[in-house]
Amino acid sequence: MTPRQPPSTLSRALAFPWATAILVAQKLLAVALAAAAWPLLRATPLRRALERWPRAAAPAAALVAIGLASPAAQAASDASTVGWLARAWLCLAAIGACAHAATAAAAASYSGPATLADLEAHVRGAWPERWFAARLRNPLDAYLVRLLVDATALALPCFVAIVVPALCNGFTIALYFVVLSVSGWSASTLIHIDMHNRPFAPAPGQSRWTRTVLAATRVHVGVVLELLLNAAPRWVRVQHLWNHHVEENGADDTLGTARYDRRSYLDFGVFVARVSWSLATGADVAAYLRRKGRRGPLRELALGLAAYHAANVALLFVSPAAALFRWLCHLAAGLEVAINAYAEHGLVDPSRPAGARGTTSDSRTPNDHANLGDGAHLQHHEQPGRHWSLLAAAQRADALAADGEPVVTWPHDDYRARLAAFFSGNVEPVVGLTLGGRTLDRRELGDLLAERTAPLSRARRGALQQRLDAWSGRMAAALLG
Numbered sequence: 001m002t003p004r005q006p007p008s009t010l011s012r013a014l015a016f017p018w019a020t021a022i023l024v025a026q027k028l029l030a031v032a033l034a035a036a037a038w039p040l041l042r043a044t045p046l047r048r049a050l051e052r053w054p055r056a057a058a059p060a061a062a063l064v065a066i067g068l069a070s071p072a073a074q075a076a077s078d079a080s081t082v083g084w085l086a087r088a089w090l091c092l093a094a095i096g097a098c099a100h101a102a103t104a105a106a107a108a109s110y111s112g113p114a115t116l117a118d119l120e121a122h123v124r125g126a127w128p129e130r131w132f133a134a135r136l137r138n139p140l141d142a143y144l145v146r147l148l149v150d151a152t153a154l155a156l157p158c159f160v161a162i163v164v165p166a167l168c169n170g171f172t173i174a175l176y177f178v179v180l181s182v183s184g185w186s187a188s189t190l191i192h193i194d195m196h197n198r199p200f201a202p203a204p205g206q207s208r209w210t211r212t213v214l215a216a217t218r219v220h221v222g223v224v225l226e227l228l229l230n231a232a233p234r235w236v237r238v239q240h241l242w243n244h245h246v247e248e249n250g251a252d253d254t255l256g257t258a259r260y261d262r263r264s265y266l267d268f269g270v271f272v273a274r275v276s277w278s279l280a281t282g283a284d285v286a287a288y289l290r291r292k293g294r295r296g297p298l299r300e301l302a303l304g305l306a307a308y309h310a311a312n313v314a315l316l317f318v319s320p321a322a323a324l325f326r327w328l329c330h331l332a333a334g335l336e337v338a339i340n341a342y343a344e345h346g347l348v349d350p351s352r353p354a355g356a357r358g359t360t361s362d363s364r365t366p367n368d369h370a371n372l373g374d375g376a377h378l379q380h381h382e383q384p385g386r387h388w389s390l391l392a393a394a395q396r397a398d399a400l401a402a403d404g405e406p407v408v409t410w411p412h413d414d415y416r417a418r419l420a421a422f423f424s425g426n427v428e429p430v431v432g433l434t435l436g437g438r439t440l441d442r443r444e445l446g447d448l449l450a451e452r453t454a455p456l457s458r459a460r461r462g463a464l465q466q467r468l469d470a471w472s473g474r475m476a477a478a479l480l481g
Helices: 007-041 044-052 054-068 070-076 079-110 116-125 129-133 139-164 172-198 208-229 234-249 265-281 283-292 296-315 320-332 334-345 379-382 388-400 415-424 443-452 461-481
Strands: 408-410
Touching: 007 044, 007 079, 007 172, 007 265, 007 461, 044 054, 044 079, 054 079, 054 139, 054 172, 070 079, 079 139, 079 172, 116 129, 116 139, 116 443, 129 139, 139 172, 139 320, 172 208, 172 234, 172 320, 172 388, 172 461, 208 296, 234 283, 234 296, 265 283, 265 320, 265 334, 265 415, 265 461, 283 296, 296 320, 320 334, 334 415, 379 388, 415 461
Parallel strands: none
Antiparallel strands: none
């Protein structure tokens, strides 16, 4: 199918403020929290404790922040200006400490033990992983319980804090926003594996009690966790399985990147706005499913979106600020989804503009399971049902295949650094990228990015628009850093 036309000048102008507002809000909050937490985290025993036990420290710091934001703490401290300032600083510092610990915990859980053998030893010895390892179809899947426990332990108290009217205020809203930002990576990996591999399927011969617990775990991952993390249940599953993997970044992929100039931040703004609208309404995914006659997935999508919006409407009567904030954050999540799409499918080979080989890239990772399979993204697209623990081996075999198509492999899994390189034209953030196993020098890397980020259907851009693209690209690269 012929690629859709590139974004119009009007759509680029209208979408620019939305994407930029989200980036600026993220940056300002990050700077404020870092400044507030700096005296505590500079070189203190607290920082060492946060980094040594991050899984426990992150929810503990969140509870401290919630306590400091509570009406009881307000009554005790707000009688004087000094008391109010001290409480405000301590609350922001606690949120900053929570972000620091949660980021460390997510990174450690995501990269995991270095080898599959180490990972298996971990699940055989740690609780509650060992209970699951003895009962799951594939014992390695028990490691995902760690991601599930961490995401729930952090998200649940923060969700309660904004839902309870007495606790919902600027501090708890900022805390929830931070938790959504830092929990997204590992939680999305868990949800992605769940939709492809059904990791919590019981081994043959398990008791009714075990099957009930595992069924409840699947519901928790597929519905409860998504609601806690402010996502509409089933949108990701339906779009990913019934559209993205079917169309493979083609013209009918609702998250397809080929129509956009990936060097242009203004085009990216249009993409962000479209994704935000899709997250809120599912309109583009629903239209695709109707055209293809996919009634089952269409019904699943509608039920998930109805559940999300019904929950927020109910929340309006309890805590209007929380409901409105959740809707706003839901729309703002379009930025992160768009970043993922650009980072994973932003390099399009013009000779193969559709299909996994021409539109999907891999990442180099520090372990032999490719960050729970995420780094072997091309191999996953070629066999979506392949178990995550087998993807790294397929990735290594691909690299050794002399007669295979050359695979693009990024030097790291920093998605924002990839987009910064796209928008700024500066290749330094992605030096070390390989093509077919060969590391490209800076000139070759610049040529590759220029060739594979160009839209398939080019639009005429005047001198003013080109200058605006260059200026906004540098600005976006700085905000993404």
